[in-house]
Every structure is written in C-alpha cells, then in structure tokens.
Amino acid sequence: MKTLTLLRHAKSGWDDPVTRDFDRPLNAKGKRAAQTVGRNLRDLGLEFDHIVASPAIRVGETLDAVVAGYGRKLAPVWERRIYLASAATLLDVVHELPADADRVLLVGHNPGLEDLVLMLVPEAADGLRTLVEEKYPTATMAEMTLAITGWDDAAAGRATLTRYIRPRDLDATLGPDED
Template identity: 55%
Template sequence: MRTLSLLRHAKSSWDDPVETDFDRPLNGRGRRAAVRMGRYLRDEGLAFDRIIASPALRIRQTIEGLEEGLGGRLQVTFDRRIYMASAVTLFDLVQAESDATGRLLLVGHNPGLEDLALIATPEDDAPLRAEAYKKYPTATLAEIVFEGARWAEAAEGKGRLTRFVRPRDLDPSLGPDD
C-alpha cells in the first residue's frame, strides 16, 4: 500500500509588489492556515517518508508554517518541476518515486494538485471526492491510498481518497477561500 498526500500552498498575497508569480509571498491568513495545518499533522500523527515541494516562495513559507505548527523541522526536497505542474507531470513524479517510500507528500499548486486528486481517484459520489471536485482551497491536505506495492502501479482512478482537510474545517476563521 502507498499513501500519497497532496498539500496546496497556503493563501498568498496578490497585494505584494513582486516581479514574478514565483516570488509571491503568503498573506496573513495563509501564514495562520499553514501553522494550523502543521498542528493538524502533529495531532493526527501524520509523518511522511519523503516530501517533495515546489521551490516557489509561497510554498517555502507554507512549509515554514507547517514546521512551526508541528514543532519540528521537515526534510523537504525542492523540485522545480512541481512549480505550476500539470497533473500529468505530477503523476509522472509519483510513479517514478522509489518503492522505499511508503508515504509521499507533494506540496504544490493548483490546478495541478486538484486535477491529480481527481484523476487518481474513481469518479463516484464519495463525499470526500465530491468536496475535492467542488473546490480544492489553499492549504488543503488530500490523502490518496493506492493498494499496489509499487508507486509505478499507481494509476488513474485506482486511488482511494481517504482524507480531505481544509483549514476552515479546523478553524472557521481560516475560510472560506475567496
């Protein structure tokens, strides 16, 4: 069994005068949401064998918030291919992951993460999938379980969405997204 977790970066600031999208920082609510999601990871005892993240500033700041909420450091590999990646690119990364990794976390952007969550799981009326289909807000964590023994066996529609947690589910002041 393989567990893939997907975390979208926290809410970023469009008011900050930056030259590129890559350098866009989190806003105040985003920083609070990242810390709250870190506390959620700690409280749930969630740990990952490997974390791969986009190197964009808002991702780095999201990870800093997670670490603050967790009360510890995360070992993260930054990979430029995740920045604004399509679901196909993200799925390729997942399928190429070492089989020594049982629990993988990708930290990235929409629409790639949302699309990956949807194509990795079967089209059905399951409540969690319906929520993910409706909207994948910032700082939301999705968890998908694949029954195969190897990441290469992860295929479209073969995963089971077992978790879909939005910051507003944990603290109503952190939502809804605009």
Template identity: 50%
Template sequence: MKTLALFRHAKSDWSDARARDFDRPLNERGQRGARAMGGWIKATGRQFDRMIASPAVRAAETVEEASKAWGCTFKVEWDRRIYLASSATLIDVLKELEGEPDSVLMVGHNPGLEDLIFDLVPDDGSSPLRDVVEQKFPTATFAVIELDASRWADVTEGCGRLVELKRPRDLDPALGPQLID
C-alpha cells in the same frame, strides 16, 4: 499499498502586482492557515517517509510555517516540476520516486493537485470526499489518498481512494473564504 498526502500551499500575497508568480510569499492569513494545518497534521499522528515540494516561495513558506506548528523540520526534496504542474506531470514525479517510500507528502499548487485527486480517485460515487474536492480544493487544504500500488512506478489513474480531507476553514472559520455582503 502506498500513501500520498497532498498539501496545497497556503494563501499567498497579491499586493505586489510586479512580483513574479513564483516569488509570491504567503500573506498573514496564509501563514495562520499553514500553521493551523501543521498543528492539525501533528494531532493526527501522520508520518511521512518523504516530502517533495514545489520550490515556489509560497509553497516553501507553507512548509516552513506548517513545520513550526508540527514541531519538526523535514528534509524537503524541492522539485521545480511540481510548480504549476499538470496532473500527468505530478504522476510522473511520483513514478520516478526512488527508494520506494511507503508514504509521501507532496506540497504544491492548483489546479494540478486538484486534478491529481480527480485522476487518481475514481468518479464512481463511492467517495463523498471527492465530491467535496469537486466543489473546491482551497489553499492550505490537506488530503490523503491510499493508492492500490505496491511501487510508485505502478501508480495509474483510478488506483486511489481519498481517505482524508481537511480544509483550513474546518479548523477555524476565520481561515475560510472572506464573504462580501
């Protein structure tokens, strides 16, 4: 069995309309969300053999902020293919992992991460957490999927079970959506 954790980048800053999408940094709420999630991941005691991430600024800053709260730094493998990737591309990235790590943390973007959950976790009514993802997979959300695969090259659609899902607003309601009356 392999374990795949997915961490969507935190809330990004849209104030500079001229900035390239790739170069958008986190906004203040995003920094708080990434730190909150990093602290929560630390509290769970989860460990990862590898971290692969999109090199987009908002993903890199999410790793940086979460690592501060986590209390450690990670050797990150930056893979540009993760930036705005489809689920199929993300599965290819996983299939090409070398060294057969047991657990991998992938930091990336939607809709790819959300679609990856939909492709890996069967839609058979057995996963209440998958139903939550169908509503929304917000920024800075963390999910863990157990994969019925002995090698990363064996990862296929429907081979996963979503066992954990945490959104920033689950930790602090102020990190949730900003509702307008």
C-alpha cells in the same frame, strides 16, 4: 500499500510588489492557515518518509509555517517540475518517487493538485471526492491510499481518498477562500 498526501500552498499575497509569480510570499492568513494545518498533521500523528515540493517562495513559506505547528522538521526535495504542473506532470513525479518511501507528502499548486486527485480517485456518487470537485482551497490537504507496491504503478482510478481537510474545517475563521 502507499500513501500520497497532497498539500496545496497556503494563501499568498497579491498585494506584494514582486515581479514574478514564483516569488509571491504568503499573506498573514496563509501563514496562520499553514500553521493550523501543521498542528493538525501533528494531532493526527502523520509522518512522511519522503517530501517533495515546488521551489516557489509561497510553498517554502507554507512548509515553514507547517513546521511551526507540526513541531517536527520537514526536509523536502525541491522539484521544479511541480511549479504550476499539470496532473500528468505530477503523476510523472509520483512515478519517480523512491521505492522505499511508503508515506509521501507532495506540496504544490492548483489546478494540478486538484486534477491529480480527480484523476487518481474514481468517481463516486458521494464522499470526499465530491468536495474536491467543488473546490481545492489553499492550504488544503488530500490524503490518498494506493494499493500498490511501487509508485510507478500509480494510475488513474487506483487511489482511495481517505482525508480531505481544508483550513476552515480546522478553524472557521480561515474560510471560505475566494481563490
């Protein structure tokens, strides 16, 4: 059994005068949301064998704020392919995850993360997948379990969505988002 947790970066600032999208930092609400998510990861007792993340500035700042709430160091492998990746590219990254990693955190961007969840989790009449179909807000976590022995076996329809936690689920002042 493998567990894949996806975390979308927290809310970034569009008012910042950076010239590249890659360099956009988090805004104050995003930092607060990411720290809240970190506290929730701690409260749930979640630990990760491996972390892989987009090298975009807003992802790094999200992880810094998550660590502030989580209280544990996170040491991601920075993977350029995750930056604004499609679900197919993200699945390629998943296929290459270390065989001995059973609990992985992947931190990146939408729409790729949302599309990856919708690809891996089969359609159902109700449940958490319906929430993902509606919206995958910033700083939202989706946890999936896969009944596989190796990451290269991850495929469409093979995952079960076990958690879908939005910042507003943890603190009503953190939502709703307009992104």
